[in-house]
Amino acid sequence: xxxxxxxxxxxxxxxxxxxxxxxxxxxxxxxxxxxxxxxxxxxxxxxxxxxxxxxxxxxxxxxxxxxxxxxxxxxxxxxxxxxxxxxxxxxxxxxxxxxxxxxxxxxxxxxxxxxxxxxxxxxxxxxxxxxxxxxxxxxxxxxxxxxxxxxxxxxxxxxxxxxxxxxxxxxxxxxxxxxxxxxxxxxxxxxxxxxxxxxxxxxxxxxxxxxxxxxxxxxxxxxxxxxxxxxxxxxxxxxxxxxxxxxxxxxxxxxxxxxxxxxxxxxxxxxxxxxxxxxxxxxxxxxxxxxxxxxxxxxxxxxxxxxxxxxxxxxxxxxxxxxxxxxxxxxxxxxxxxxxxxxxxxxxxxxxxxxxxxxxxxxxxxxxxxxxxxxxxxxxxxxxxxxxxxxxxxxxxxxxxxxxxxxxxxxxxxxxxxxxxxxxxxxxxxxxxxxxxxxxxxx
Amino acid sequence: xxxxxxxxxxxxxxxxxxxxxxxxxxxxxxxxxxxxxxxxxxxxxxxxxxxxxxxxxxxxxxxxxxxxxxxxxxxxxxxxxxxxxxxxxxxxxxxxxxxxxxxxxxxxxxxxxxxxxxxxxxxxxxxxxxxxxxxxxxxxxxxxxxxxxxxxxxxxxxxxxxxxxxxxxxxxxxxxxxxxxxxxxxxxxxxxxxxxxxxxxxxxxxxxxxxxxxxxxxxxxxxxxxxxxxxxxxxxxxxxxxxxxxxxxxxxxxxxxxxxxxxxxxxxxxxxxxxxxxxxxxxxxxxxxxxxxxxxxxxxxxxxxxxxxxxxxxxxxxxxxxxxxxxxxxxxxxxxxxxxxxxxxxxxxxxxxxxxxxxxxxxxxxxxxxxxxxxxxxxxxxxxxxxxxxxxxxxxxxxxxxxxxxxxxxxxxxxxxxxxxxxxxxxxxxxxxxxxxxxxxxx
Numbered sequence: 104x105x106x107x108x109x110x111x112x113x114x115x116x117x118x119x120x121x122x123x124x125x126x127x128x129x130x131x132x133x134x135x136x137x138x139x140x141x142x143x144x145x146x147x148x149x150x151x152x153x154x155x156x157x158x159x160x161x162x163x164x165x166x167x168x169x170x171x172x173x174x175x176x177x178x179x180x181x182x183x184x185x186x187x188x189x190x191x192x193x194x195x196x197x198x199x200x201x202x203x204x205x206x207x208x209x210x211x212x213x214x215x216x217x218x219x220x221x222x223x224x225x226x227x228x229x230x231x232x233x234x235x236x237x238x239x240x241x242x243x244x245x246x247x248x249x250x251x252x253x254x255x256x257x258x259x260x261x262x263x264x265x266x267x268x269x270x271x272x273x274x275x276x277x278x279x280x281x282x283x284x285x286x287x288x289x290x291x292x293x294x295x296x297x298x299x300x301x302x303x304x305x306x307x308x309x310x311x312x313x314x315x316x317x318x319x320x321x322x323x324x325x326x327x328x329x330x331x332x333x334x335x336x337x338x339x340x341x342x343x344x345x346x347x348x349x350x351x352x353x354x355x356x357x358x359x360x361x362x363x364x365x366x367x368x369x370x371x372x373x374x375x376x377x378x379x380x381x382x383x384x385x386x387x388x389x390x391x392x393x394x395x396x397x398x399x400x401x402x403x404x405x406x407x408x409x410x411x412x413x414x415x416x417x418x419x420x421x422x423x424x425x426x427x428x429x430x431x432x433x434x435x436x437x438x439x440x441x442x443x444x445x446x447x448x449x450x451x452x453x454x455x456x457x458x459x460x461x462x463x464x465x466x467x468x469x470x471x472x473x474x475x476x477x478x479x480x481x482x483x484x485x486x487x488x489x490x491x492x493x494x495x496x497x498x499x500x501x502x503x504x505x506x507x508x509x510x511x512x513x514x515x516x517x518x519x520x521x522x523x524x525x526x527x528x529x530x531x532x533x534x535x536x537x538x539x540x541x542x543x544x545x546x
Numbered sequence: 547x548x549x550x551x552x553x554x555x556x557x558x559x560x561x562x563x564x565x566x567x568x569x570x571x572x573x574x575x576x577x578x579x580x581x582x583x584x585x586x587x588x589x590x591x592x593x594x595x596x597x598x599x600x601x602x603x604x605x606x607x608x609x610x611x612x613x614x615x616x617x618x619x620x621x622x623x624x625x626x627x628x629x630x631x632x633x634x635x636x637x638x639x640x641x642x643x644x645x646x647x648x649x650x651x652x653x654x655x656x657x658x659x660x661x662x663x664x665x666x667x668x669x670x671x672x673x674x675x676x677x678x679x680x681x682x683x684x685x686x687x688x689x690x691x692x693x694x695x696x697x698x699x700x701x702x703x704x705x706x707x708x709x710x711x712x713x714x715x716x717x718x719x720x721x722x723x724x725x726x727x728x729x730x731x732x733x734x735x736x737x738x739x740x741x742x743x744x745x746x747x748x749x750x751x752x753x754x755x756x757x758x759x760x761x762x763x764x765x766x767x768x769x770x771x772x773x774x775x776x777x778x779x780x781x782x783x784x785x786x787x788x789x790x791x792x793x794x795x796x797x798x799x800x801x802x803x804x805x806x807x808x809x810x811x812x813x814x815x816x817x818x819x820x821x822x823x824x825x826x827x828x829x830x831x832x833x834x835x836x837x838x839x840x841x842x843x844x845x846x847x848x849x850x851x852x853x854x855x856x857x858x859x860x861x862x863x864x865x866x867x868x869x870x871x872x873x874x875x876x877x878x879x880x881x882x883x884x885x886x887x888x889x890x891x892x893x894x895x896x897x898x899x900x901x902x903x904x905x906x907x908x909x910x911x912x913x914x915x916x917x918x919x920x921x922x923x924x925x926x927x928x929x930x931x932x933x934x935x936x937x938x939x940x941x942x943x944x945x946x947x948x949x950x951x952x953x954x955x956x957x958x959x960x961x962x963x964x965x966x967x968x969x970x971x972x973x974x975x976x977x978x979x980x981x982x983x984x985x986x987x988x989x
Contacts, residue, residue, distance in 0.1 A: 121913060124910070124913075125911065208931075210925070210932065214921065216932075223943050223944070224943060306943075306944060324763055324764060326942070326944040328944075344966065351966055351968060354968035354970050358970045358973070359969075467567070467568045470564060471959070472959065473960040474960070474961055474962075475963075475964065476961070476964060477964045477966050477967070478962050478964030478966070479967065479968050479969050481968075482657075482964075482967070483960070487653065487969070487972065488651075488653070488960070489980060489982035501749060501771075501957065502945040504957055504958055504960075505960050506960075514943045514944065514947050516916070516917060516947070516948075517915060517948045517949075518909055518917055518918075518919070519916065519921050520919050520920070520921075521919060521921030521925075522920055522921075523787065523790035523793065523898075524794075524921045524925070525793055525794060525801070525922050525924075526797055526802075526922050526930070527797050530801070537932060539932035
């Protein structure tokens with residue numbers, strides 16, 4: 104069965120992308136401001152429509168098919184509407200990611216090459232059941248000159264449709280913005296249509312469960328930016344400041360447990376394990392963290408009267424996303440690096456040590472997007488990195504790695520300015536040499 | 547059937563990649579110099595072994611299953627060996643693509659974030675039947691700190707094996723280079739094993755026929771860098787310098803016909819078609835270029851006594867790679883842009899005009915990796931762009947676009963240096979604000 108409705112939406116986005124690539128930042132900014140104002144002006148309608156989604160969610164909650172946390176994330180109230188409006192305004196105010204000359208190079212007299220930042224084209228997104236996610240993604244796409252296909256969670260369908268219509272209409276207030284730059288798809292089958300349109304969509308950014316992101320990766324030829332898992336570690340080295348280590352390891356697990364940059368495993372050097380682990384376990388007990396340990400961890404904690412579950416092989420690879428932590432005592436720095444490279448998900452890792460040489464060895468030896476020294480893994484985040492709004496966090500190594508900001512939604516184009524130059528002049532016996540001198544210049 | 551031989555080669559490469567990432571440029575350079583010397587020293591053995599491949603190729607040529615051009619590309623003689631040795635030396639001498647701090651940013655007091663260039667990891671390559679391709683790819687991988695899986699054409703199997711062994715052994719002269727960084731696979735089935743190892747291989751760079759590159763793209767979850775087609779255009783605008791245009795359009799088609807950046811279609815504005823086309827056709831006749839035109843082209847050329855074949859819809863999308871050119875007369879600049887965006891392969895496009903505003907409209911309106919003004923499309927090449935050695939040309943928009951140099955074989959890692967910093971301090975009511983100030987500094 105061909106899903107012509109979705110196909111024509113994607114094709115409309117593709118046509119719009121070519122135009123949107125050349126819309127000025129002034130116009131993109133004006134459209135974003137119009138969107139912020141429109142959302143603000145229509146907040147009561149949005150909240151009313153959102154109530155329908157929330158009611159349906161509450162019925163599922165009563166039926167035991169839904170959690171309170173999910174209902175909370177679905178719900179829009181005045182405070183959340185404020186923060187959505189602010190977010191759009193802050194995206195509008197970001198520096199223009201487009202048009203910058205990234206490199207300018209003389210190849211020869213009157214033959215100049217420019218590498219210039221341009222949008223990617225058409226971005227396909229599928230995201231979780233938070234209606235604010237729709238607004239954030241649409242705003243980031245517009246700021247970076249990309250057309251965008253939006254597919255939200257069905258639980259938020261009423262809210263999504265309302266917000267989409269407000270965004271679409273408000274952007275039309277600015278004449279330069281091409282119709283069609285933003286498209287909403289709703290049916291579950293539409294996702295498969297989108298995954299098959301690799302000739303028309305340049306990048307997919309799925310958000311949501313690991314299982315869903317894996318499904319996307321396994322069913323499309325379109326490049327995918329995102330992450331499936333965050334199995335992050337803190338390694339407490341033999342040279343760590345142990346008082347500091349207790350606080351950092353606590354923050355890394357407890358400050359916000361459900362997110363991908365929280366740790367799942369704590370590694371502790373054997374030289375400090377006996378001193379460190381009992382204090383650490385007491386601290387975790389304050390937050391009701393369930394601990395699972397290897398044999399040495401369990402022995403040490405048993406000596407101070409604490410009974411700890413046994414960590415299995417499975418535990419070392421599990422993203423709990425919950426108040427559960429596995430703990431392992433390692434023989435050496437190298438063992439810690441090996442454990443991380445074997446079990447980690449290339450997301451975020453941290454070493455706690457006062458020995459800079461050991462820190463450097465860990466940081467260069469661990470293969471992850473972000474590697475920290477004496478800091479909580481929870482810092483791995485676009486806002487904290489100062490990237491402005493965050494598009495997502497990538498655990499792939501191609502295109503963009505770690506927290507991805509607006510820059511991750513751009514690519515580049517080479518422009519060559521000549522004066523009738525022929526390659527024949529630069530080939531063969533009397534070949535003219537290239538000068539290849541970089542210069543400061545904007546195309 | 548599991549192909550354990552290929553699997554263990556890929557796993558060995560993966561282990562080596564972690565070590566190679568931290569080998570100094572001095573050591574990588576020394577290894578490349580050792581490789582250049584070893585190839586030079588063993589040139590006679592290489593040429594002798596290559597004779598076996600060439601003889602087999604000549605038998606296929608006699609049987610009509612092979613072309614002279616393919617045999618020529620297979621053949622290594624002293625001159626080609628010289629150029630291979632020089633190429634390795636020139637890769638050795640390139641600036642180190644690794645370790646550079648791309649960005650340094652204070653997040654807060656004693657909390658500094660660095661974005662540093664690192665290798666991608668394990669690169670899988672499959673390349674055409676030119677034994678020099680094996681050396682080039684291995685050299686570029688080593689210089690950029692990546693482990694590499696090499697799969698060459700079976701026609702060059704003897705030469706490939708010999709060159710691979712020389713490279714592998716020579717690199718071992720430098721103690722810091724981990725064994726296993728370079729792996730040769732030979733069986734056709736091994737390619738499918740490689741395509742399935744997305745947990746172990748970070749990037750695939752296939753070279754060769756469009757059909758083969760498509761096969762790779764359609765049968766792997768590993769990101770693919772490369773291009774399937776080069777359907778490039780020159781557009782001769784109404785404001786073009788027509789004498790110059792004749793020479794540029796000739797160069798773009800004829801200077802080297804078989805390559806991806808040669809043009810397949812010439813677009814001509816209707817205002818100048820009558821004046822331009824007869825002269826252009828005469829010039830192409832000197833090189834025996836077969837022309838295929840739309841109705842207006844055929845009428846104009848018929849008036850000057852030239853009978854031109856009719857171009858079909860298929861012609862507009864065909865990469866001839868041969869002395870054949872399709873020609874279309876367009877009504878306007880916008881028509882030219884539309885034709886390119888509909889039929890081109892996002893590779894390289896050129897406008898010939900003395901009107902800078904029209905040039906800019908074409909350059910920003912056309913979606914291609916390289917867009918030129920008054921220059922031949924043949925300039926789209928890593929060497930001409932001054933990128934040093936070229937890894938390939940990408941028509942994708944993600945990670946690297948257009949001619950790809952060593953930089954395309956790198957990614958980045960975020961290093962954060964703290965002093966026991968907790969995210970809790972930057973959250974909630976008394977949240978410390980981030981400073982987010984960029985500074986000049988190397989990690």
